[in-house]
Amino acid sequence: xxxxxxxxxxxxxxxxxxxxxxxxxxxxxxxxxxxxxxxxxxxxxxxxxxxxxxxxxxxxxxxxxxxxxxxxxxxxxxxxxxxxxxxxxxxxxxxxxxxxxxxxxxxxxxxxxxxxxxxxxxxxxxxxxxxxxxxxxxxxxxxxxxxxxxxxxxxxxxxxxxxxxxxxxxxxxxxxxxxxxxxxxxxxxxxxxxxxxxxxxxxxxxxxxxxxxxxxxxxx
Ligand code: G3P
Numbered sequence: 015x016x017x018x019x020x021x022x023x024x025x026x027x028x029x030x031x032x033x034x035x036x037x038x039x040x041x042x043x044x045x046x047x048x049x050x051x052x053x054x055x056x057x058x059x060x061x062x063x064x065x066x067x068x069x070x071x072x073x074x075x076x077x078x079x080x081x082x083x084x085x086x087x088x089x090x091x092x093x094x095x096x097x098x099x100x101x102x103x104x105x106x107x108x109x110x111x112x113x114x115x116x117x118x119x120x121x122x123x124x125x126x127x128x129x130x131x132x133x134x135x136x137x138x139x140x141x142x143x144x145x146x147x148x149x150x151x152x153x154x155x156x157x158x159x160x161x162x163x164x165x166x167x168x169x170x171x172x173x174x175x176x177x178x179x180x181x182x183x184x185x186x187x188x189x190x191x192x193x194x195x196x197x198x199x200x201x202x203x204x205x206x207x208x209x210x211x212x213x214x215x216x217x218x219x220x221x222x223x224x225x226x227x228x229x230x231x232x233x234x
Contacts, residue, residue, distance in 0.1 A: 015189045018069070018197040020177065022046045022056050026200035027063055035207075038066035040141070040177065040197040042097065042121070043073055054090075061091025069119045069139070071097035072107075080107040088116055095138060097121045100128050105135040112136030119175060126160040133165060133172035139195065143178035154178070155187050162192050182206045 016037040019030055022045040030036050039060050046053040061068045068091060072083040084096040084107065095117040098104040108118045112135070119139035120132035124147060129140040142161060144154025161174050173194035179185060182205050188196050198206075226232060 015193060016066075016195040017203070018067070018175070018195055019203065020045070020179075020197040020199050022049050022053075022060070023200065024049075024051070024056060024059055024063070027060060030200060030203055031063055035203060036064060036066070038068065038095075038195070038197075039064050040069040040097070040119070040175070042071045057087070058090045061093055064093065066093065067095045067117070068093050069095045069097050071121065072099075075099070075101065075103060077103045077106045077110070080104060081110060084111055084116060084118075095119050097141075098137075100124075100132060105131060108132065108135040108137050112138075121177070124157070126157055126164060129157075129161040129172075129174070130164055133170040137172050139173045139175040141175045141177040141197070144176060144184060145178035145180040147178075148180070155184070155191070158188060158193055159191050166192075 017035060018038040018040050019027060019036050020040045021027065022041040027039060046056060049056055057070050070087045072080045074080045074083050080098060087096055088094045096111060097119045098108055100120050100122045108120060111118050117138040119141055120137040121141045123129050123140050123142040129142060132140045142157050144158060147154035147157060158174060158176055165172060165174065175195040175197060176188040176193045177197050179196055179198050179202060182202060185196050185206060
């Protein structure tokens, strides 16, 4: 399963990219609104830092405007995937972009039917928002299970990118189901890496090593 970072924060992107944990990036207008740098500067810089797919979102809501934006966003780097909202005009844009060889990620997916239609339009990725489904009293992970099963039944090449992840258990569940990608806020990736027993174990190894050094007058 691929791990994307769901952020526009360059510091976090550099930090986690350096430990080899980041296969790609997803951003959206909300994430860009939280940063102080100019959005275009951020998007261009991400495409330079990350070798894998960098998902950049359009903000237009008509097919023509989305296409214009998509063409501009793809000039930022050759690894850009264009995020398109799940609306009829968006699906039309996805179909055209797919024919042009431009990769798309249909975002704001909340049902298996929406994912099916996005895949049929030729999306490279679909992004179901599981945390927001859970918040609304639905079972987000059940939607992931359905989409993965539907895509397998019909050999769709569209990848299921699990978005709106709220905790590390979501990641394990998505991996067990066989989702292709999870996109994580940096703090969730941080939580995945740490365990109190790892810290406790390291502390006691280091303390015991001090004893070894003392016992043998060993200076390493
Ligand atoms: O990529 C967008 C998605 O992950 C949004 O997450 O936490 O705003 O529901 P959230």
